[in-house]
Amino acid sequence: MEQFRKKIKTRMLLISIVLLVFVAILLYNQFGASDALKDSLAFSFQCGLSASGSLVLVFWLVKNRRALSDEAKLRLLYNQENDERMSAIRAKAGIPMVLILSMALVLGGMIIGYFNETVFVILIGVALFQLLVSLGVKLYYMKMM
Amino acid sequence: MNTKIKELRKEKKISQEQLANAVGTTRQTITSIEVGKYTASLALAYKIARYFGLTIEEVFDFSQIDSEIEPE
Numbered sequence: 674m675e676q677f678r679k680k681i682k683t684r685m686l687l688i689s690i691v692l693l694v695f696v697a698i699l700l701y702n703q704f705g706a707s708d709a710l711k712d713s714l715a716f717s718f719q720c721g722l723s724a725s726g727s728l729v730l731v732f733w734l735v736k737n738r739r740a741l742s743d744e745a746k747l748r749l750l751y752n753q754e755n756d757e758r759m760s761a762i763r764a765k766a767g768i769p770m771v772l773i774l775s776m777a778l779v780l781g782g783m784i785i786g787y788f789n790e791t792v793f794v795i796l797i798g799v800a801l802f803q804l805l806v807s808l809g810v811k812l813y814y815m816k817m818m
Numbered sequence: 819m820n821t822k823i824k825e826l827r828k829e830k831k832i833s834q835e836q837l838a839n840a841v842g843t844t845r846q847t848i849t850s851i852e853v854g855k856y857t858a859s860l861a862l863a864y865k866i867a868r869y870f871g872l873t874i875e876e877v878f879d880f881s882q883i884d885s886e887i888e889p890e
Contacts, residue, residue: 758847
């Protein structure tokens with residue numbers, strides 16, 4: 674369990690770093706971005722993604738913090754993360770590969786979005802589609818297994 | 819696969835949650851094993867059997883698997 678505790682601490686550090694990046698992006702978008710930049714679709718998407726991503730990360734941070742301070746919650750979190758049935762379901766749903774590919778598509782889309790909106794929409798659409806398919810498969814197997 | 823987990827739990831008067839915590843899994847997994855939707859891995863089956871102080875064969879029903887083995 675001590676190993677898992679260390680893992681949670683490292684995870685919390687990584688979450689905090691990503692959270693800071695999201696907050697920095699939000700602050701730049703609010704106060705530093707030019708008006709010409711603010712007109713693009715990619716800019717609006719980046720604002721929405723940073724804001725929603727920040728909320729999710731704060732929730733995740735609080736969940737991990739609570740687990741660290743309570744042995745029973747830590748054990749529960751350990752069991753949830755190492756549950757063999759869920760591992761099998763996640764593997765069937767293509768996790769983590771689908772998440773990695775989706776993140777790469779979103780990141781690529783956000784960069785290309787400043788040059789070509791059509792490519793941006795296609796890349797984000799593909800990322801969302803594969804995430805939805807993965808979620809659907811996961812829900813199906815959660816019911817079947 | 820059929821199991822005697824539910825009956826053994828009732829005998830010991832423990833909940834699925836308690837069993838799940840004791841063997842390091844989730845309540846949902848215990849439910850799935852009990853209703854036969856999910857077949858536990860060898861490691862988990864061993865943990866469950868040991869928890870009840872029994873052997874794997876005494877907790878899990880292998881009759882269907884036995885029928886699939888071709889005699890020499």
